[in-house]
Amino acid sequence: MGSEKKRGVGRRAVLLGGGATVVGAAVLARDELRRAWWRLPGTEKERVDGELDHKGADWSAAARANWRRADRPDDFTIDRVVIHVVQGSYATALKVFRNPGHGAATHYVVRKDGHVAQMIRELDVAFHAGNRDMNERSVGIEHEGFVDRPQDFTAAMYEGSARLTAGICARYGIPVDREHIIGHVEVEGTDHTDPGPHWDWPRYMRLVREASARLASPTPPGRPSAKAAPKLR
Known part of the structure; x- marks a missing residue:
């Protein structure tokens, strides 16, 4: 020694x-x-409580215990969208997120037919990701269905959710890629597996990109869209 x-x-x-x-x-x-x-x-x-951030959504307020009042993006930068799957029905998600004892909720819930409910304003912090930093920087979107049932992820759901995500990305300048649009399973420290192996990420990202392109290049007022049929003379 x-x-x-x-x-x-x-x-x-x-x-x-x-x-x-x-x-x-x-x-x-x-x-x-x-x-x-x-x-x-x-x-x-x-602020106007219950004001919608996503046009066409229905307001269904989450319990106050399931989110934190904030002023995003002025106090916290929003640079992620987190995709969830309920492991249940649309009605179940709304009921659970209205329960103050649950302790969690997402900003949005998407039904199988593509209908969207907003439960928390985007400027506020939802307790959805199981990680404080991710909660503060993200918008959470819940989807009706079960991770082991691919038939639950309908075309209407993908399209409605993609329009929602494209709008969020446009509002906050979030890149439309898999680094910034993630599954709950990808959140650091989480033990969740959603949206699961049957969530079609290539399809979903294609739809988000298409919806983002439409938002970036809307049809000018008074002009027919590219898909409009030509008038007969």
């Missing part, structure tokens, strides 16, 4: 380490204050 003496932790190291902790805490506190400025009296932005 060598004769080297044990090296203890010096006082300077303790002081430096403690200083780093204090500085780190100060930075975190400053960041939280910066994000919360709009909550101060006289500065909170006006």
Whole structure:
């Protein structure tokens, strides 16, 4: 064995380490204050509770315990869409997310026929991903059905959900790719498996891209669309 003496932790190291902790805490506190400025009296932005972010959706409010009031994207950048599957029916999802004891909810629920319910405003943080950072930066979309039943993922559901996701991506400048549109199973630290092996990602992403292209190049007013039949002379 060598004769080297044990090296203890010096006082300077303790002081430096403690200083780093204090500085780190100060930075975190400053960041939280910066994000919360709009909550101060006289500065909170006006909002209309129940106002829809997605045209054509029905409003069905989630229990207040299942989300956190925020002012996204001013306090938290939105750069992800997380795809979920209920493991149940559309009605079950609405019922569960209205239950304050459940502790979780998504912003949207999509039915098999493509109909969309909005339960939480996009500017607020939904407890849906099982990861605080992902909750703060994402919009969650739940889909009716079961992960082991591919027949639950209908054409109408894919199309309705794709239009919804394309609108979210357009509003916040989210790239339409698999890095930014993810499944619940891909969220770090989660133990969920949805949307499961039967969710057709290539099909879904194609539909999202097509819907995004339509949003980017709407038909000018007064002009027929490219698919319109020519008038007979």
